[in-house]
Amino acid sequence: MIGDQSHSHIENDPEYMGLNVNEGIVPLPSVSEDSVKRFLKNKKKRTLSVAQYVEGILNGDITILSQAVTLVESSKPEHQEIAQEIIVKCLPFSGNSVRIGITGVPGVGKSTFIEAMGKHITSKGEKLAVLAIDPSSERTKGSILGDKTRMEDLSTDPLAYIRPSPSAGSLGGVARKTRETIILCEAAGYNNIFIETVGVGQSETAVHSMVDFFLLLMLAGAGDELQGIKRGIMEMADAITINKADGNNIEKAGLARIQYQNALHLFPATESGWKPKVLTCSAYMKTGISEIWDTIDEYMTMNKGSNYFQHRRNEQSKFWMYETINEQLRNNFYQNEKIKTIMEETEVKVLKEEISSFVAAKKLLDIYDQIRRNI
Numbered sequence: 001m002i003g004d005q006s007h008s009h010i011e012n013d014p015e016y017m018g019l020n021v022n023e024g025i026v027p028l029p030s031v032s033e034d035s036v037k038r039f040l041k042n043k044k045k046r047t048l049s050v051a052q053y054v055e056g057i058l059n060g061d062i063t064i065l066s067q068a069v070t071l072v073e074s075s076k077p078e079h080q081e082i083a084q085e086i087i088v089k090c091l092p093f094s095g096n097s098v099r100i101g102i103t104g105v106p107g108v109g110k111s112t113f114i115e116a117m118g119k120h121i122t123s124k125g126e127k128l129a130v131l132a133i134d135p136s137s138e139r140t141k142g143s144i145l146g147d148k149t150r151m152e153d154l155s156t157d158p159l160a161y162i163r164p165s166p167s168a169g170s171l172g173g174v175a176r177k178t179r180e181t182i183i184l185c186e187a188a189g190y191n192n193i194f195i196e197t198v199g200v201g202q203s204e205t206a207v208h209s210m211v212d213f214f215l216l217l218m219l220a221g222a223g224d225e226l227q228g229i230k231r232g233i234m235e236m237a238d239a240i241t242i243n244k245a246d247g248n249n250i251e252k253a254g255l256a257r258i259q260y261q262n263a264l265h266l267f268p269a270t271e272s273g274w275k276p277k278v279l280t281c282s283a284y285m286k287t288g289i290s291e292i293w294d295t296i297d298e299y300m301t302m303n304k305g306s307n308y309f310q311h312r313r314n315e316q317s318k319f320w321m322y323e324t325i326n327e328q329l330r331n332n333f334y335q336n337e338k339i340k341t342i343m344e345e346t347e348v349k350v351l352k353e354e355i356s357s358f359v360a361a362k363k364l365l366d367i368y369d370q371i372r373r374n375i
Contacts, residue, residue, distance in 0.1 A: 054089045057188045065188045072180045090187035097186045101207040103197040104217030113283035115151040122159040129190035132165035134198035175206035208236045216240045220256035246282035253280045272308040
């Protein structure tokens with residue numbers, strides 16, 4: 001019996017030995033509409049100033065970093081204006097990372113590899129940000145969100161930051177936003193950046209234009225090894241890694257390594273003088289990972305010593321300046337309402353062969369130029 005509960009229930013009377021009934025819980029007051037409104041109002045995110053965003057990023061606040069990246073990815077003009085102010089203020093604190101591009105054929109095990117390599121990096125006490133370029137996710141529903149759930153250990157690592165790519169868009173637009181995200185991550189203290197290609201095709205070229213080291217993941221025993229990837233992508237690679245070199249696949253991986261190494265000898269010498277290497281690893285078994293990281297470290301040491309590192313960074317900055325100009329001009333042209341109307345009419349004339357494609361293009365550009373002059 002507890003307190004005066006014996007007087008509240010007859011079951012607590014001494015004659016009912018071994019039986020004890022406690023008081024029920026006092027009913028909670030019903031939730032009023034006003035209290036719900038107050039809760040929702042308090043729950044709304046408070047708007048941060050540019051200075052607060054920058055301070056949070058420089059302090060490594062992952063929540064504020066994520067909010068700033070969301071502004072970068074937003075297509076709203078007011079968000080872009082704030083984002084560009086943040087980027088300008090973060091720029092002096094960026095550039096102090098190793099930017100590594102990672103691509104590979106479907107099924108090569110990129111997620112497993114990134115997690116294994118990522119844990120190897122964070123185990124040294126270094127920070128890592130994993131970003132993705134996926135211009136096709138609106139159509140294919142991309143896999144980066146799935147990748148994040150598969151990289152369970154890395155996604156919960158306090159030294160790692162995994163950011164899915166923008167949900168969709170043109171390759172140039174998605175790539176530009178990824179490059180701006182790199183600046184924010186570097187300012188937040190992430191001294192290692194992985195850029196993963198989720199889409200296929202030109203996304204490899206976009207990644208190559210913003211990283212220091214380009215790593216190509218391949219499989220062994222999947223048919224004709226040298227036909228499985230475009231020559232152009234192999235030429236961009238600073239290293240090729242044969243993944244899943246474990247169990248019965250070790251011998252096949254070794255053979256594939258020799259084939260790729262022989263193929264690389266046929267390519268022209270690289271501008272930096274670096275000779276691309278072919279390595280084997282098993283991301284699942286965590287073997288060969290440290291050797292790959294040592295290769296990246298060797299590459300960085302060599303290029304920083306020869307000043308090629310800074311030369312390439314400068315060339316990339318210049319490239320993205322022109323890419324951004326081209327993208328902005330293209331967007332302004334196609335989003336102009338008058339051009340949209342005239343373009344439909346002109347397109348019909350081209351299909352009816354009333355006007356040539358080239359004359360039609362010049363006509364549209366002349367009209368756009370006239371529109372701009374009258375603004």
